[in-house]
Amino acid sequence: MYLYLQPKEPPPLPEDARKGEAEPPGSPEKKEKNRKRKGKSSVSAEIVEGFSVFGCSESVSSVRNSSSGEADGSNTHSKEVAMAREIERASILRKKHGIHISGYNVPAPLESFEELSSRYGCKSKLLQNLSGLGFKEPTPIQRKAIPVLLSGRECFACAPTGSGKTLVFLFPILMKIKPRTKDGVKAVILCPMRELAAQTTRECKKLAKGRKFYIKLMTKELSRSGDFEKMHCDILVSTPLRLDFALRKRKLNLSRVEYLVLDESDKLFELGFVEQIDSVVKACSNPSIICSLFSATLPDSVEELARSIMHDAVRVIVGRKNSASELIKQKLVFAGSEKGKLLALRQSFAESLNPPVLLFVQSKERAKELYKELAFDDIKADVIHADLTQQQVGREEPVELGRQLRSTLKRINHFYGT
Numbered sequence: 001m002y003l004y005l006q007p008k009e010p011p012p013l014p015e016d017a018r019k020g021e022a023e024p025p026g027s028p029e030k031k032e033k034n035r036k037r038k039g040k041s042s043v044s045a046e047i048v049e050g051f052s053v054f055g056c057s058e059s060v061s062s063v064r065n066s067s068s069g070e071a072d073g074s075n076t077h078s079k080e081v082a083m084a085r086e087i088e089r090a091s092i093l094r095k096k097h098g099i100h101i102s103g104y105n106v107p108a109p110l111e112s113f114e115e116l117s118s119r120y121g122c123k124s125k126l127l128q129n130l131s132g133l134g135f136k137e138p139t140p141i142q143r144k145a146i147p148v149l150l151s152g153r154e155c156f157a158c159a160p161t162g163s164g165k166t167l168v169f170l171f172p173i174l175m176k177i178k179p180r181t182k183d184g185v186k187a188v189i190l191c192p193m194r195e196l197a198a199q200t201t202r203e204c205k206k207l208a209k210g211r212k213f214y215i216k217l218m219t220k221e222l223s224r225s226g227d228f229e230k231m232h233c234d235i236l237v238s239t240p241l242r243l244d245f246a247l248r249k250r251k252l253n254l255s256r257v258e259y260l261v262l263d264e265s266d267k268l269f270e271l272g273f274v275e276q277i278d279s280v281v282k283a284c285s286n287p288s289i290i291c292s293l294f295s296a297t298l299p300d301s302v303e304e305l306a307r308s309i310m311h312d313a314v315r316v317i318v319g320r321k322n323s324a325s326e327l328i329k330q331k332l333v334f335a336g337s338e339k340g341k342l343l344a345l346r347q348s349f350a351e352s353l354n355p356p357v358l359l360f361v362q363s364k365e366r367a368k369e370l371y372k373e374l375a376f377d378d379i380k381a382d383v384i385h386a387d388l389t390q391q392q393v394g395r396e397e398p399v400e401l402g403r404q405l406r407s408t409l410k411r412i413n414h415f416y417g418t
C-alpha cells in the first residue's frame, strides 16, 4: 500500500475575506436570522472536537481595539451595533478559513498585512520586508494567531505543515521587542533540530532586514564557549540540548526573556527533550513572559505541555485535529500483497504519476529494494537512507529538503498511526 502526496493548487481567498465584508447567503430575512445566529455563536467559544487543552472557554470577544474607544453615553447604542458587526465579521472570516479558536477576549483576525500597521503600529520597514518576500496575504493561521501574540496573549497554534507558522511567532517578536538594548536575550525560539533552528534564524534575519536586531543561532561552539555576559543578543534560536548546556555550564541568563516560542512542539516531545524544555522554561523567569507553542499535530503530550506552561492562552487551530493539509490530495490504493504494491506503483507511473515524485517506505532495506526495482524498470530514480554519508547525499540539499521530507513523513507516520 502506498500513499501518494501531491500538491494541489491553493484555493483562492474568498472575495469577502479579502475585502473584509461578508454577507451571509439568502434572503434579507434569512440573512437577519443568520446574522443573529452567527452573532450568538460568535460570542461562545468554538469547541474543537477532541481538544481539551484549556478547561473552559465560554466567551470569545472578537472586538478590535478601535471599537473599544472612550465610552460616551450618547453613542453607546451605535458602539454596540459596531461591536456586533465586528464580532460577526470576525466570525465569518474565521469560518471561511477553517480557523477554530478558544480562549477569552480573543482579538479579531487580520484581514490583511496592512492591518499590522493600522491596528498595531507596525514599522513600515518590517511591512516592506514582508512584501519583499512575496507575502501578500496572511495565511489562516497568521490571520488569527498574529493578533493574539500582538495583543500580549499566550498562544497555542496548531496548523498543518507549511501553513506559515514561522511568521506567526517571528513577526510579533520583531514588532514588539526593542532592538539592541543592554537587557540581554529578549526572545528565545526552541526548535527540535539544528537544521530547523538554522532555517528559522535565516528567516528571522530576512524579516528583520534593515532593523538592527541581534539575531543569534546557538551553534555548538557558542553553547560551549560563548561569553554570554558580553554577548549581544536580542533573539536567540536554539535546539533544547544546546540551550540547556549553555544554561548549565556557561551561565546564560534568560531572566529578561519576553517571548518564549516552542516550535514543532510535537517533535520536541517525540525526540524526548522534556527535561531540557523544563530547564529552559525555568530559566525564563520573567513573570510577564509570553509563551507560545506551535505544532502541526496535537498529540496528548503537546496538550499536556501547553497546560503546564501556559495559563490563559488562546488556542488557534486551523483545520481538524491532526488532519493533513487541505493542499495535499491523498489517495489510498489497496494492493493486496507485496508484489501487488510494485504492480500498483508501476501502473500509477504508467497512468498518472508524473515525476518529480517522492516515495516513502518503511525502512532503509525497503528503500534499497524499491530503488533496485525501479532502476530495473528503467525509471530514473535515486535513493536516500541513513546508510549514506553526508557527502553521498549532498550537504546543501538535505537542509532545505529535509524540512519538507520531515513534514511529509510526519503526516505519513500519523496516517499509519506509527
Ligand SMILES: Nc1ncnc2c1ncn2[C@@H]1O[C@H](COP(=O)(O)OP(=O)(O)OP(=O)(O)O)[C@@H](O)[C@H]1O
Binding pocket: 134, 135, 136, 137, 138, 139, 142, 159, 160, 161, 162, 163, 164, 165, 166, 167, 264, 295, 296, 403, 407
Ligand atoms: N503569507 C504568506 N504568503 C506566502 N508565503 C508564505 C506566507 N507565509 C509563509 N509563507 C511561506 O510558506 C512556506 C511554509 O511556511 P512555514 O515554514 O512557516 O510553515 P510551517 O507551518 O512552519 O511548517 P512546519 O509545520 O513544517 O514547520 C515558507 O516557504 C514561507 O516562506
